[in-house]
Amino acid sequence: MAAIAGDRSPLRRDRRRSLCHTRQIAxxxxxxxxxxxxxxxxxxFGKDRSTVGYACGVVEDRRDNRAFDDFVSALERIAREMFVQEGDRHG
Structure with missing residues (x-):
């Protein structure tokens, strides 16, 4: 039984890590x-301001990767198009 529970652990850890990365990007x-x-x-997000600061730093560091940077840039464009009113746009 311990072997079965041990087999699940990496899946849970990977899922938790994936959710954490997704939340950091958001x-x-x-x-x-x-x-x-x-x-x-x-x-x-039910988190502290310092957690948001940390998340922003993590995402900034990962933007050195071209594919990740392109992905985040696309999300930024979509978010601005959906949520920023024309008069509020900068640039």
Whole structure:
């Protein structure tokens, strides 16, 4: 029985890691693209402001990867198109 439970552990860890990365990207887009203050983003995700700051740093570091940067850039464009009103756009 322990072997079966042990076999599940990497799947759970990978799933948890995937959810964490997804949440970090979402926090980043909310803060950077939508210019929502970190404290407000944290509250929306049930996390602390410092967690949002950490997430933004993690995403920034990963943007050195071209494919990841392209992906995040696309998400930023989509978020701005969906949530930023014409008069609020900068640039």
């Amino acid at each position: 926090m980043y887009v909310c803060h950077v693209a939508l210019q929502i203050p970190q404290a407000d983003v944290g509250a929306a």
